[in-house]
Structure formats: structure tokens, C-alpha cells
Amino acid sequence: MSDMNTQMADRYKNNFLKEIEEQAEMGEWVKMCMQCGLCSGSCPTNFHSGWDHPPQEIFMLIRAGKREEVLNAQGMYMCTSCYNCYVRCPRKVPVTHVMHGIAEYAYRIGRAPKNQPSMHLSKTFWTNATKNGRVNEVRKCRALRWVWSRPVV
Ligand code: SF4
Numbered sequence: 001m002s003d004m005n006t007q008m009a010d011r012y013k014n015n016f017l018k019e020i021e022e023q024a025e026m027g028e029w030v031k032m033c034m035q036c037g038l039c040s041g042s043c044p045t046n047f048h049s050g051w052d053h054p055p056q057e058i059f060m061l062i063r064a065g066k067r068e069e070v071l072n073a074q075g076m077y078m079c080t081s082c083y084n085c086y087v088r089c090p091r092k093v094p095v096t097h098v099m100h101g102i103a104e105y106a107y108r109i110g111r112a113p114k115n116q117p118s119m120h121l122s123k124t125f126w127t128n129a130t131k132n133g134r135v136n137e138v139r140k141c142r143a144l145r146w147v148w149s150r151p152v153v
């Protein structure tokens with residue numbers, strides 16, 4: 001485990017919900033989920049093989065304290081920000097933002113999969129835009145092609 005990951009695991013011991021509430025952006029919304037499944041059923045990409053756990057399952061796992069299962073999941077990286085879930089959630093849970101918040105937290109503590117494609121796309125896009133003042137498509141595509149041609153580990 002990375003240092004940061006170990007520190008967080010020690011700090012929150014068996015309270016993964018509290019860890020997410022305090023550390024992941026908008027994580028405090030997870031407890032509002034009533035497990036109706038509308039978000040997962042509305043998600044246009046959840047049929048993809050990378051969706052091991054759609055949002056409803058991620059939220060259930062967090063509340064069940066399944067830290068390893070959540071931090072090892074791919075689901076939060078598969079979100080395309082279409083907002084179907086957010087619009088339809090009867091509890092008004094900002095599902096999109098929570099999913100990104102969990103992904104960012106996993107990255108911050110060193111638990112995001114190496115070369116995860118959508119994480120790499122975000123980082124490449126951000127670096128490219130902030131470095132050049134605009135997106136340089138040639139450099140961006142070159143950087144993405146190099147990583148996307150390799151398996152995710
Ligand atoms: S739609 Fe909202 S309440 Fe229903 S499972 Fe998803 S997050 Fe929970």
C-alpha cells in the first residue's frame with residue numbers, strides 16, 4: 001500500500017463511509033442513496049465490461065465498509081458525465097460528481113490503476129491545456145495513443 005493509502009486506512013479504521021464523506025468530493029451524499037437502482041439502470045455505459053460496479057453498487061459497498069472492493073473497482077473511471085443518473089435520482093444524489101470524487105480520491109492515495117484510460121485522458125487533457133493555453137491535438141493524441149495501446153494493470 002502507498003503511504004497515503006496506509007495513513008488513510010489507519011485514520012479511518014473500519015469507517016469507510018466516513019472516509020469517503022470527508023475525503024472524496026461530494027462523498028457526503030452517499031448516505032442519501034436508498035438503493036433504488038435508477039442510476040445504474042439509466043447509465044448508458046454500464047453494459048461495458050469495464051463497469052464492474054455501477055453507481056448504486058459502489059454506494060452500497062461504501063456503506064458496507066468494503067474499502068478494498070471500492071478502491072479496486074473500475075466503475076468510477078467509466079463515467080462519461082452524461083448526467084442521466086443525476087437527473088433521475090429520486091434522492092437528488094449528485095451521482096456523477098460523487099463517482100468522479102471517488103475516482104479522484106483513489107488517484108490521490110495512489111490506488112488508481114496504472115494507465116487507466118479515462119484517468120489518463122483527463123490528466124493528458126489538463127496538462128496539455130494548462131501548458132499550452134489551449135489543447136494541442138497532435139500532442140494529446142500522441143500521448144493517448146502510446147498509453148491506450150497498452151493493457152491496463
Ligand atoms: S438513483 Fe439515487 S437513490 Fe437510487 S440507487 Fe442511484 S444514487 Fe441511490
Ligand code: SF4
Nearest residue numbers: 043079080082083085
Ligand atoms: S453520469 Fe456517469 S454514472 Fe451517471 S449515468 Fe452517466 S455515465 Fe452513468
